[in-house]
Structures are given as C-alpha cells and as structure tokens.
Amino acid sequence: MKKRxxxxxxxxxxxxxFLAPGILLFLVIYAYPLVNIFATSFCRWNYKNFQAPEFLGWGHLFDNYIKMFTLDANFKMAxxxxxxxxxxxxxxQIPFTLLVALVLAKKPRGWKFTRNMFIIPNIISTAAIGLIFLNIYNPSRGIITEICNKINPGSNVSVLADGNYAFWGVTFAFILFGGSSCLLLLTQIFSIDPGIYEAAKVDGASAWQIDRKIILPLMRPMIGTVSIMAANYGLLLYNEIxxxxxxxxxxxxxxLSYYIYRTALGSTKLNFARGNTAGVIQFILGILLVGCINKAFRTDQGD
Amino acid sequence: MEKKSSGIMGGFFKYFVMIVVLFISLYPILWVFISSFKSVPGGLGLPEEWVFDGYVTIFTKLNIGQYFLNSILIATSSTIISVAIVAMSAYVSARMEFKGKGLITAMFAVTLFIPSISISFPIYRLLGELNLKDSRIGVIFIYSGLGIAVTYFIIRSYFLGIPKEMEEAARMDGCGYTATFFRIIVPIAKPGLATAAIMVFLNNWNEFYFASLLLKSKEKMTIPALLGQFTTAYSKNLNGMFSAIIVAVVPTIVIFCLLSETFVKSLTAGAVKG
Structure with a gap:
C-alpha cells in the first residue's frame, strides 16, 4: 500500500x-512502423488485398525474402x-574530405571561406542539387555533353541514357560534397593539443609526416564518425535518384530506398509486403554497417 | 617527402586543393545562376543577351511566395514541436532518477538506426487512416519525429552542463518541477536549444522524400516538393526551372553566409558531443 x-x-x-510526448512520438513514428514492416514482411500483401495483409503461413514464412533475392531483378540491381x-x-568521399580537412587545417589564406563554401552543397536542399545535376547531364542544355564533344568531337555522350554513365552521374551528384564531414574533421584537428606535434616539428619532421604519423591516428574516432555518416548516406540514397x-x-x-518507394508506393502493381521486406533488409544492413565501421575505427559512440 | 612544409610544392598543392573544393562546391550553382539569364538556358559561357523571363514567371505565374510560406510554416512548426518534445524528455533523463532511465536514451539512440524510407510505407498508411495524407499537419507531424536522436544528444549534453544548484535554489523558493523547467532551465539552455533548433530547421526545410510523397496539391507544397515537380510537370519552362532553383537555394545560402559561425556550431554539435 505504502509503495503504491x-x-x-x-x-x-x-x-x-514530460516523457509522454517523446515516447508517443517514438511509438508512432518509429516503433509501430518498424514492427509493422517486420510483421508484414511475412505476409502476402499487394494491390489485390490492400485492405489487410495475409499471413503467409509457417511453411512459407520467408517467401517474400526468397522471392525478392532470387526472382526480383530490380532488387538485385538496387x-x-x-x-x-x-x-x-x-x-x-572520406579520403577526399580528409585531404581537404588536412589542407585547411594548415590555415592557408582563405581557408575559412573555402570551408564555408564547401558546406553550401550540404545545406541547400538535395532536391535543388538533384535538379541542378539533372540539367548538367542533359544532352541538349547541359555541359557534360558539350565538354565531351570538345574533347572528342561527335561523341555526343548522354550521361543519363546509358546505365553505366547514369550510375556515375548519380554518384557525382553527391559523392564530393563532404563539407559537413570536413567541418567535423577540422574541429577534431583543432582540438588536438599543438604540444603533441611541436616536438616533432622541432625534430625536423615535415608537415606531411606530422599529418600522417601524428594527426591521422589521433583523428581515428572522428574519421569513424564521419565514415558512418557518409556510408549511411550511401545506404539511404534516394533524392538524387x-x-x-x-x-x-x-x-x-x-x-534500396528507391526500390522500396517504387515497390510499395510508386508504381501500378504495388507490392507492399515486398517493399516492407526490402525495408527490413535496409534496416539490418544499416546496423551491420555501423557495427563494422565502429569496429574498424574502434570508436565508442553514444553514452 | 616531396611536400616539404614550406616548399613551393606544398603551397601550390594547398591552393590547388582549395580551388578544386571551391569549384565543385560553387560551379554547379553558378552555372544554374548564369544559365537562368539565358534566353535558352544551358551550355557553357555567358548569356548573349540577359533575360529575366524566368524570374518574372515564377514570381507572377508560379506564385512562389505560397511555397515559401508553406515551407516556413511546416519547418517552423515542426522544429518547435520537435525541440520542445525532445527537450522535455532530455531534461527528465538528464536530471531525474527513475527506473528505466537508460531506456529513454536507448529509445532515442535506436531511432538513428531506423531509416525513414524503409518505414515510410506504414507511416504513409497511418497518415492515410488519420486523413492527413495531403495535408500540412501530416507533414509537420512526421517532421517532428525525424532526426530526434541527434537533437536529443545535443540538448541532453547541454542540460548536463548546467549546474544543479540552479534548480535546487529554485526548488527552495517553492518552484514546482514544471515551473523550474520552463522558468529556470529553458532560459539558461537557450544556446543549446538554438543549436539543436537550427539543425532541425535546416533538415526539415530541405526534406524532400516525405514532402514529395505526401503533398500532392500544389497549394500545400514546400519548396523541395515544388522542385521535384520540375522533373516532369514544368520541364518545358526551362527559364522557370533554372530561376526556381536559384530562388530556392539563395535564401539558405544568404542566411548561412550571414550566420556561418552559428551554423558551424550547429553542424558540429551533434557529432562532437553525441
């Protein structure tokens, strides 16, 4: 009685x-949908029975997974x-960003300006970036075709018409934009006590040697963090596509993200169960990825 | 070895890298900017004749002000709701002792691992059942929940840095828990809350996936959703498309340039402390 x-x-x-709103938000936006995709990945659920999913039965429990991995060419491609x-x-992205960070950390003239400009592609809408590159790659109004024609007249390269080129087209619409990561790396470099490498400087070590032997090892945790962020971006890539x-x-x-969208939401033959199955795969891949990168960089994140 | 610190090579290399960075960061936007003034947008070089048709079209016919208003409304409300909800949870978790306290942090941390696109179908259906599909309220609701993990860690670490004596003094004076939070803690934690809010606002302002998925009627669209429309619907009006890209990104760039240090703080807060 007293305890009560x-x-x-x-x-x-x-x-x-004070906790109730946070918990509610979590339950509605994360927990329920997550449980839902796990549960419906074991169901038959498509445009024919969109009102209610139907359990596949224990004998066919993994049918969605098996079909997706064996029969679905789009999924394989994705x-x-x-x-x-x-x-x-x-x-x-990571080596490039790291190089930029090491260069800017020497504080050459204009380093702050360069750092800030590097962030711009990360803070403007990816919808705008996507649209910009859509135009850059366009054969009639873009510049890639024009430049290729100048180098090799008559080549008429059309980036988005060829599967191989298109893949690289998407890749270069995001992969060099590491401004925010660069900022994080810079913060980490500046937090290193200069005393640590002053001695090496006195001993005649070159800037490059100091970078490689002293600064890089100390930056390991932050490189791990930005690697997770960048790899995650690659895993979830959607807007550019x-x-x-x-x-x-x-x-x-x-x-994968685009596959989920097209399979569950954006085509005529909607297959909700399979979209959700791919969602489960993406979720699991994300966890594996973070686990692997954390292990590789031995960063203990979170508290 | 070749890049000896003070050598010419070293200096040259540094500036080479910086020029490459500036080029890849700015050229695409500059190209669109210059192209938007051409009578036929695109191609290399400067316009032969400067035309402003695109800008005239988007301000008169496209009514871009409405999209900005939608974006402002949606991003602002979702930021306020998100930061308020997360701050309340973060405060309790930073200051109170209770059973299952670790679960609260775990709950927020776990959201980092749940990609919003993989769970987007159940969310889409849920909003359909609540009749919030093509509505700004639905989008605000979703945005309030996106990215809460980073917000939580930023705000919580700020709360942890506030000396406990502040609250104890307030409690002595007979201030209740709720009043202590709103009258004492929130004002002190303003810089931390602002840091988190800037990041949340930026993400929600730019969010494209849910905006394009949920908002189908034109008068409700945000700026990113509008840009998405250009891939199909407006692709014939090239001047309009090029001008719209510029009008969409310029406010962000201008605000960033004016407040770059504040932004830098927000962009680093999550990873450095979390």
Missing part, C-alpha cells in the same frame, strides 16, 4: 508527463548499386 502511494508523487507525475555507393563513399534518373535507364540506377 509513493509511486504517485509529484515528481513521478512530472517525469511521466542491392548491388547500394553496396557500390556505400563502398564509393568510403573510398572517394528520384530527381536525376528516376531509377533509369532500364532500372540501372535503382537504390
């Missing part, structure tokens, strides 16, 4: 009242592209 009274104190009332984009962010290629040509630039 103790529970209904003013303090507990306050705690509950998965391969997504893996490529994740890898490309790691091998292009929706705006530049629309998944084409011939579905060559599908990403």
């Amino acid at each position: 009274n103790k529970f209904f104190t003013k303090k507990n009332g306050f705690i509950c009242a 998965l391969i592209n997504t893996v490529k984009w994740v890898v490309l962010t790691m091998v292009i 929706a705006l530049i290629t629309g998944g084409g040509p011939d579905n060559a630039t599908f990403s």
Whole structure:
C-alpha cells in the first residue's frame, strides 16, 4: 500500500508527463512502423488485398525474402548499386574530405571561406542539387555533353541514357560534397593539443609526416564518425535518384530506398509486403554497417 | 617527402586543393545562376543577351511566395514541436532518477538506426487512416519525429552542463518541477536549444522524400516538393526551372553566409558531443 502511494508523487507525475510526448512520438513514428514492416514482411500483401495483409503461413514464412533475392531483378540491381555507393563513399568521399580537412587545417589564406563554401552543397536542399545535376547531364542544355564533344568531337555522350554513365552521374551528384564531414574533421584537428606535434616539428619532421604519423591516428574516432555518416548516406540514397534518373535507364540506377518507394508506393502493381521486406533488409544492413565501421575505427559512440 | 612544409610544392598543392573544393562546391550553382539569364538556358559561357523571363514567371505565374510560406510554416512548426518534445524528455533523463532511465536514451539512440524510407510505407498508411495524407499537419507531424536522436544528444549534453544548484535554489523558493523547467532551465539552455533548433530547421526545410510523397496539391507544397515537380510537370519552362532553383537555394545560402559561425556550431554539435 505504502509503495503504491509513493509511486504517485509529484515528481513521478512530472517525469511521466514530460516523457509522454517523446515516447508517443517514438511509438508512432518509429516503433509501430518498424514492427509493422517486420510483421508484414511475412505476409502476402499487394494491390489485390490492400485492405489487410495475409499471413503467409509457417511453411512459407520467408517467401517474400526468397522471392525478392532470387526472382526480383530490380532488387538485385538496387542491392548491388547500394553496396557500390556505400563502398564509393568510403573510398572517394572520406579520403577526399580528409585531404581537404588536412589542407585547411594548415590555415592557408582563405581557408575559412573555402570551408564555408564547401558546406553550401550540404545545406541547400538535395532536391535543388538533384535538379541542378539533372540539367548538367542533359544532352541538349547541359555541359557534360558539350565538354565531351570538345574533347572528342561527335561523341555526343548522354550521361543519363546509358546505365553505366547514369550510375556515375548519380554518384557525382553527391559523392564530393563532404563539407559537413570536413567541418567535423577540422574541429577534431583543432582540438588536438599543438604540444603533441611541436616536438616533432622541432625534430625536423615535415608537415606531411606530422599529418600522417601524428594527426591521422589521433583523428581515428572522428574519421569513424564521419565514415558512418557518409556510408549511411550511401545506404539511404534516394533524392538524387528520384530527381536525376528516376531509377533509369532500364532500372540501372535503382537504390534500396528507391526500390522500396517504387515497390510499395510508386508504381501500378504495388507490392507492399515486398517493399516492407526490402525495408527490413535496409534496416539490418544499416546496423551491420555501423557495427563494422565502429569496429574498424574502434570508436565508442553514444553514452 | 616531396611536400616539404614550406616548399613551393606544398603551397601550390594547398591552393590547388582549395580551388578544386571551391569549384565543385560553387560551379554547379553558378552555372544554374548564369544559365537562368539565358534566353535558352544551358551550355557553357555567358548569356548573349540577359533575360529575366524566368524570374518574372515564377514570381507572377508560379506564385512562389505560397511555397515559401508553406515551407516556413511546416519547418517552423515542426522544429518547435520537435525541440520542445525532445527537450522535455532530455531534461527528465538528464536530471531525474527513475527506473528505466537508460531506456529513454536507448529509445532515442535506436531511432538513428531506423531509416525513414524503409518505414515510410506504414507511416504513409497511418497518415492515410488519420486523413492527413495531403495535408500540412501530416507533414509537420512526421517532421517532428525525424532526426530526434541527434537533437536529443545535443540538448541532453547541454542540460548536463548546467549546474544543479540552479534548480535546487529554485526548488527552495517553492518552484514546482514544471515551473523550474520552463522558468529556470529553458532560459539558461537557450544556446543549446538554438543549436539543436537550427539543425532541425535546416533538415526539415530541405526534406524532400516525405514532402514529395505526401503533398500532392500544389497549394500545400514546400519548396523541395515544388522542385521535384520540375522533373516532369514544368520541364518545358526551362527559364522557370533554372530561376526556381536559384530562388530556392539563395535564401539558405544568404542566411548561412550571414550566420556561418552559428551554423558551424550547429553542424558540429551533434557529432562532437553525441
């Protein structure tokens, strides 16, 4: 009896009242949809029975997964592209951004201006970036075709008409824009105590040696953090595809996100169950990715 | 070895990298800007004759003001709601002792791992059932929940940095829990809240996926959703499209240039402290 009274104190009332909106938001926007995609990935649910999903039965539990991996060419394409984009962010964006950060950290004239300009592509809407690149790649009004024709007259390269080129077209619409990551790396470099490398300087080490032997190892945790952010961007890539290629040509630039959208929401033969199945795969890949990168950089994030 | 610190190579290399960075960051926007004044947009070089048709069209026929109003309304309300809700949870988790406290932080942290597109179908359906599909309220509701993990860590770490004595003094004077939070803590934590709010606002201002998915009627669209329309609907009006891109990005760029230090703080807060 006493214990019960103790529970209904003013303090507990306050705690509950203050936590309630946050918990509600979490339940509605994250928990319920997450449970929903897991549950419906084991159901038959498409445009024929869109009112209510139908459980596949224990014998056919993984049918959606099996069909998606074996029969669905679009999914295969989306998965391969997504893996490529994740890898490309790691091998292009991160080294490039790191190089820029190391250069700007020397504070050459105009470093702050360069840093700020580098952030601009990250803070303007990706819808605008997508539209800009859509025009840049356009054969009649863009510049890529024009430049290619100057180098190799008559080549008439059309970036978005060829699956291979289109993939790189999408890639270069986002991969070099590492301004926010660069900012984080710079913050980390500036927080290193100069005393640590002053001694090396006195001993005659070159700036490049100091960067490589002293600064880079100290930046490991932050490199891990920006790698997670960049790889995650590659994993979730959607806007650039929706705006530049629309998944084409011939579905060559599908990403997982775009596949989910097209399968569950944006086509005539909607297959909600399969879209949600792909959602589960994307969720699991995300966790694996963070786990792997964390392990590689041994960063202990969060608190 | 070749890049000896003070060597000519080293200096040259630095400026080369900086020029490359400036080029890739600015050229695409500049290209659109210059092209928007051409009678036939596109191509290299400067316009032969400067035309302003595109800008005239989007301000008169397209009624771009309405889209800006929608964006402002949606981004502002969702930012206020999101920051308020997260701040309340963060405060309780930073200051109070109770069972399952760790769960609150875990709950917010877990949202980092839930991609919004993979769960977008259930959300879409839920909004359909609530009759909020093509509505600004629906979008505000979704935006309030996006990115709450980073917001939570920024605000919580700010609350943790406020000395406990402040509240204890307030409590002594007979201030209730709620009053302490709103009268004492919120004013002190304003810089932290502002840092988080800028980031939330920026994300919601730019959000494209849910905006293009949910908002189908033109008079409700945000700026990014409007830009999405240009890939199909308006693609014949090239001047309009080029001008619209510029009008859409210029406010963000101008505000960023004016308040770059504030932005820099917001952009780094999440990762440095979280």
